[in-house]
Amino acid sequence: MTAHFDEFEEEMTSRSLERAYDYVDEHRIGGLEEVSAGLFHAEVHGSELYDVDIRLRGNDIVFASCTCPYDYDGYCKHIGAVLLTLRDYKHGGNHQQNVTYDAMIAKQDDSRPDIPVAANPLASKPEVFNRVLQHIRERVGLRKSERWTPAQHFYLVWNQDEINAIVTANPAIASGMEPLMPESAVDRVMESPMRRHLGKDYGWKFEWGDADAITGVMAVFEEAEQSNDYPLAMRRMCAALRKTVWFARQVDDEEGALQTYIEHLNERILAYTYAAAPIVTGEQAQQMLIAALGFIRDTPMIEMLFWPHTPLECVIPFADIHARGTADIEQMEHQPREIGTTSFMCRTYAQSTLNVAQQFLHDKKGDSIDGHRTSLTDYDWRAAQDYLLKLHHDFLLYGGDAISADELLSKNTDVAECRFAVIARKFLDGDYAWAAAFLEQTYDWDAAQKHAGYWELTAQLPHGELTMLEACYERLNDENGIKQLYEYYVAHSDSVADERCIPILKSMVGKSGWPQSVQNILRNYHEHDFGGKVLARLMTEERLSDEALTLAGQRPELLRDLLKPISLNHSAEAERLIRKQLPLDRDLQQGNRDEYRFVAMWIEQYRNVFGLDQAKALAKEIMAKYPRRYALKEEIGRVLK
Numbered sequence: 203m204t205a206h207f208d209e210f211e212e213e214m215t216s217r218s219l220e221r222a223y224d225y226v227d228e229h230r231i232g233g234l235e236e237v238s239a240g241l242f243h244a245e246v247h248g249s250e251l252y253d254v255d256i257r258l259r260g261n262d263i264v265f266a267s268c269t270c271p272y273d274y275d276g277y278c279k280h281i282g283a284v285l286l287t288l289r290d291y292k293h294g295g296n297h298q299q300n301v302t303y304d305a306m307i308a309k310q311d312d313s314r315p316d317i318p319v320a321a322n323p324l325a326s327k328p329e330v331f332n333r334v335l336q337h338i339r340e341r342v343g344l345r346k347s348e349r350w351t352p353a354q355h356f357y358l359v360w361n362q363d364e365i366n367a368i369v370t371a372n373p374a375i376a377s378g379m380e381p382l383m384p385e386s387a388v389d390r391v392m393e394s395p396m397r398r399h400l401g402k403d404y405g406w407k408f409e410w411g412d413a414d415a416i417t418g419v420m421a422v423f424e425e426a427e428q429s430n431d432y433p434l435a436m437r438r439m440c441a442a443l444r445k446t447v448w449f450a451r452q453v454d455d456e457e458g459a460l461q462t463y464i465e466h467l468n469e470r471i472l473a474y475t476y477a478a479a480p481i482v483t484g485e486q487a488q489q490m491l492i493a494a495l496g497f498i499r500d501t502p503m504i505e506m507l508f509w510p511h512t513p514l515e516c517v518i519p520f521a522d523i524h525a526r527g528t529a530d531i532e533q534m535e536h537q538p539r540e541i542g543t544t545s546f547m548c549r550t551y552a553q554s555t556l557n558v559a560q561q562f563l564h565d566k567k568g569d570s571i572d573g574h575r576t577s578l579t580d581y582d583w584r585a586a587q588d589y590l591l592k593l594h595h596d597f598l599l600y601g602g603d604a605i606s607a608d609e610l611l612s613k614n615t616d617v618a619e620c621r622f623a624v625i626a627r628k629f630l631d632g633d634y635a636w637a638a639a640f641l642e643q644t645y646d647w648d649a650a651q652k653h654a655g656y657w658e659l660t661a662q663l664p665h666g667e668l669t670m671l672e673a674c675y676e677r678l679n680d681e682n683g684i685k686q687l688y689e690y691y692v693a694h695s696d697s698v699a700d701e702r703c704i705p706i707l708k709s710m711v712g713k714s715g716w717p718q719s720v721q722n723i724l725r726n727y728h729e730h731d732f733g734g735k736v737l738a739r740l741m742t743e744e745r746l747s748d749e750a751l752t753l754a755g756q757r758p759e760l761l762r763d764l765l766k767p768i769s770l771n772h773s774a775e776a777e778r779l780i781r782k783q784l785p786l787d788r789d790l791q792q793g794n795r796d797e798y799r800f801v802a803m804w805i806e807q808y809r810n811v812f813g814l815d816q817a818k819a820l821a822k823e824i825m826a827k828y829p830r831r832y833a834l835k836e837e838i839g840r841v842l843k
Contacts, residue, residue, distance in 0.1 A: 207261045210285050211336045214276040216662070219336060222282030223329065227699070231287050240264075242288060246280040254284045286329060334673040337662050338626045357518075357599060358592040358619045375470075375477050379428035382438065392418040392445045400452060408453040408460050416463060419446050423467060432478045433489030439474065440497040440513065443467045447501060468511045479519035491520050514593060521601035588617045595620075615644060622660070625670060638674035638683065641667060647690075648730055664699070665691065685710055689719060693726035696734040704740055720744060727753075738763035747771035754779065762807055769811045780808050781820075790828060798837040806841035818842060 205213045214222070225231065225246065234244040242256045248270065257264040266285070272278035277285070383391065399405050399415035408415065419442045426438035446467060450460045475490065482490065494516035498506070506512050591614055598607040614620045621644070628637040645667055663669035668687065675683035688703040688710075695703075711719045723740065727733045733753045738760050741750040750767035754760060761779060769776040783804045791797050801824065809817035821838045828834055 205263045207258060207263055207285075207289065210263060210277065210282070211332050212339070214282050215274065216336065216340060218272075218274075218276065218279045219282055219333075220662070221279035222286055223333070225279060225283035226286050226290075231283055234284065234287065242284070244284045244287075246283060248280060252280050254280050256281065256284060256288070258288075290329070330669060331673040331676050334629070334663065334670050337660070338629055341622070342626060342630070357596045358623060375427055375474055376430045376432070376435075377428045378430045379425070382425055382429055382431065382434060383422070388422055388438065388441060389445075392422055392442065394418055396445075396449050396452075406452075406454055408450075408455050409457050410459045412459070416446060416449070416460075419449075423470070427470060427474060432482050432486045433493065435474070436471075436490040436493040437496075439467070439471050440493050443471065443513075444497055444500060447505075465510055468509060468513065471513060472511055472515055475516045476519050487520055491516070514590075518593065518596045518600050521597045521599075588619070591617060592619055595623075621667070625667075629670070629674070634674040634677045638671055638678065638680070641671040641674070645671070664697065665695075681710065685719070686722075689722045690726055692736050692740055693723045694730065694732050694734050695736045698735060700736045701739050703736065704743070724749060731756075733757065733760075735760060735763060741767045745770055751775060765807055765811050773812075776811060777808075780804055780811075784820075784824060786824065786827065790831070790834070792831070793833070795833060795837070798831070798834045801834065802837040802841050805838055809841065814842065 211219055225248075230247040232245045232247065234242065237243050240258045242258070244254045244256075246252045246254055246268075250270075252268055252270045254266070254268045256266045263285070266277055266281045268278050268280045270278055270280055272280075395415050395418045399408075399412060423439055423442040426435040426442070429435040429438075443464065446460070446464055450464065453460065455461055471494070475494070478490065479487065494513045497513050506514070591610070595607050595610050598604075598610065611620045611623050615624055625637050625640065628634075628640070660666040660670065665672070668690070672684065672687055674680075675687065685707065688707050691700045691703050692707070707719055708716055720740070723737070724746075727737055733756065738750070738753065740746070741753065741764065745767055747767050747770040750764040751772050754764045754768060761783075765776055765780070768779070784801060785797075790801070805817055805821055805824075808820055821842060824838070825831075825835055
């Protein structure tokens, strides 16, 4: 395997790359040396001690080997960690092309071994850009060998890699098996096992162990899935899905087992559609579309819109079918009344179906839609709205109307997937200034702390969208942007990993600028009304007693981290807060070891703040109330030795 030194992440799985970053952060790489020109050796501390050898020729990795048993695609995490370390120092403050182990060690600050301080502050986290790039490429569906071009488009609902994965997982798709079972037998085959289940004493319930009830459905579905009679196969698969949905209404699916089957069938129908769409004739395409949309017609929209995937998505690969012919209205058994024409083009029909779904949402507050009451919450309505928006976007792209698709994105950047698409395209085009400006202006700084997990598209990034902004700053060499972002992290982050931002900021602003940076952090905290664990660390280091007391009131779970700074100016309040945690004014549950350990933990906190003698006095007060709780005495004794 040969790879470019600055792009080796493309030769790693996302999991291996993530662990490589962890190994670097945990300083698991030792004995790194250049044993000969361009040949590097290192020892990596994993579950065992592994030897890694890497040879570089210019910017090419000639070979990379490791003694670990890794036998999957790409470089292992140990090789990745060594490459990250080499590149960090190659592109660091001194920009040396080949740095020996001794030189590397000399650059580290032994007082803070977990925080390498570089001459160039932006080199303190040199891999943010590469991590973001890797994440975007995975979401976009670009393979390792591919490069983004402006003419290339990616889709919001399904990318081609996802489609191929499902097709590969179901190799029986369109294998040519014929003939299919007679039409007269289909309903009998599907219904018989279901009727047997419903006739049981507990037939009103469906659990994971009741899969026999849908064996008939799966028999019909899997037979159709193997057929290259595409229109008939599509009708059969939709009939199987329709019957499963009917069955779900007859039983109690408390465990969600039946819903899982429904979702699985949907995925396989979509995989079949995407596999067939490029090769079917115009007439076959029309009939497949009619079958899929017939199911849509027969299924309550309120039920269907909240599946992970639905047959609505089958319209996407048919978006460009307008050049393949027309069909008469008589062929359209399930034609939506909203069309009302005597002939149609598949593209028009598909678009109209999306419009029907959109109208359903528009009328959600009406008494009924399709005979079913609309009981959508605002959250559910927005989720369905976003889903349809994505479908419209993908439909436009598949149909070759990229301009309209981009306009749709630009008008809906409040939708997470649309935001990601806009940012990612600019990122891949190298327009980091535009992406940074867009994020600065549109990021919801106030709401960001209310959903710490961030939305799915950026879940692999430490700070979601802000990590993407950080990558832009890094690429633009924007030191002031990095500084402001790190001040925001210190003010709000609950991740211990972000404690490194404190010394990095100190190195960036210098001794004279540090007081102002602290004020910026505190102002950030007050403006957004949320402080995190990293802020608690700062308050301890800077002895900010008043601020610590305020934060403890807002976030009681941080009290342990804030006791020391609080006690500096508010000793009595610190003692009151600790005593409040103890069973002095309440009864302690007898025999509960976990509660005893909780008491002991707070006695230990009291000792850390007020000293051993006072802690012993407090312990004596507690034991006077519970003189026969010998297990409690034992737990307290452990922390007062």
